[in-house]
Amino acid sequence: MKTVKFRVRNPIKWLAPLISTVYLIGVVFLCIQNFKFLLILTAGSRFLFLLVLAPAVAPLFLLLWLLSPARQVRMGEDRFVLAWGDDVLDQITYPEIAHMRITGIGQQLDIFDRAGVQRLHIEPLKGYYSNKSAEILDFMRTQLPHLENKVEKKKGQNNYVERYVDFPPQQNQGPQQPQPQPGWQQPHQQGGWQQPQPQTGWQQPQGQPGWQQSSQQPTYQQPQGQSGLR
Numbered sequence: 001m002k003t004v005k006f007r008v009r010n011p012i013k014w015l016a017p018l019i020s021t022v023y024l025i026g027v028v029f030l031c032i033q034n035f036k037f038l039l040i041l042t043a044g045s046r047f048l049f050l051l052v053l054a055p056a057v058a059p060l061f062l063l064l065w066l067l068s069p070a071r072q073v074r075m076g077e078d079r080f081v082l083a084w085g086d087d088v089l090d091q092i093t094y095p096e097i098a099h100m101r102i103t104g105i106g107q108q109l110d111i112f113d114r115a116g117v118q119r120l121h122i123e124p125l126k127g128y129y130s131n132k133s134a135e136i137l138d139f140m141r142t143q144l145p146h147l148e149n150k151v152e153k154k155k156g157q158n159n160y161v162e163r164y165v166d167f168p169p170q171q172n173q174g175p176q177q178p179q180p181q182p183g184w185q186q187p188h189q190q191g192g193w194q195q196p197q198p199q200t201g202w203q204q205p206q207g208q209p210g211w212q213q214s215s216q217q218p219t220y221q222q223p224q225g226q227s228g229l230r
Contacts (some may be wrong), residue, residue, distance in 0.1 A: 001076030002139050006124045007068040016064055023060045030056070073136055074217040075143070080111070082120055092119050094144060095170050102133050102163040105155050109133040114169070137165060140150050144170070 010016055031038065042048035071089075074081040092111060096119075099112040107130055111120040115196040118148070124132045141148070149164045 001074065003072055003074050004132055004136055005070070005072045006129040007065070009123050009125060010067050010069065016067060019063065019067070020060060023063070024057075027053070027056050065125075070115070071122070073122070075139055080120070082122070082139075090120055092196050095142075097144070097167050099167070100137055100140060100163075100165045104138060104162075105158055105160050107131075107133045107160070108134060134163075137163060141165065152226075 006014055020204075038049060038052060042052060069084065071084075072083050074083060078094045080094065080097065081092060082089045092113065096113045097111060098114045098116070099110075101110045101112075102108070103110070106126060108121065109124040110118055110122075113119050121132060122136070124130060144167045147166045147168070151162045151164070152162055153162055
């Protein structure tokens, strides 16, 4: 979990310029009313005059700072949350994030979902908080696979870099566990070894004895109807 705290511009954009204008007009009016006293006090020195005028202008910056609401971004547990103290202003899950953009000289941060809808807009105050958008984007780059493109731009005498980061859709498949395999495989429906059929040293033909005896025949034949002596 990472938390980034900063202040953003007042949502009422015309309020800060109006307050600044009215305040400065009041300071100038007081200086004109007390010009002789200030001239004697500073002895005609411009440096001392500015030194005396600085405490009168300092409350203006404090007032503008207080008019800028405090914000914090909490990133972690697959969720991007924009909050004001304990109040959640908006949030988006990591799988929904499709694009993050840092644009403009004010380095404003925009977050878009898969449908191309702008879900979050963060515009930190210039100065001390200018690098907060980059800090948020750099952390998100470590959490999700991404493709980044940087473009250098110039406005007047100010150079700045716009960053465009795209986050491809994530695969929601969990880790696959390999199927257990034994160290050796036994052939299907066969034993690990086969015992040969018992065989003797010689084979006897089927239906025949090992030796054959000739049919019995007399050693001589006597002609029929004749005796041995005449």
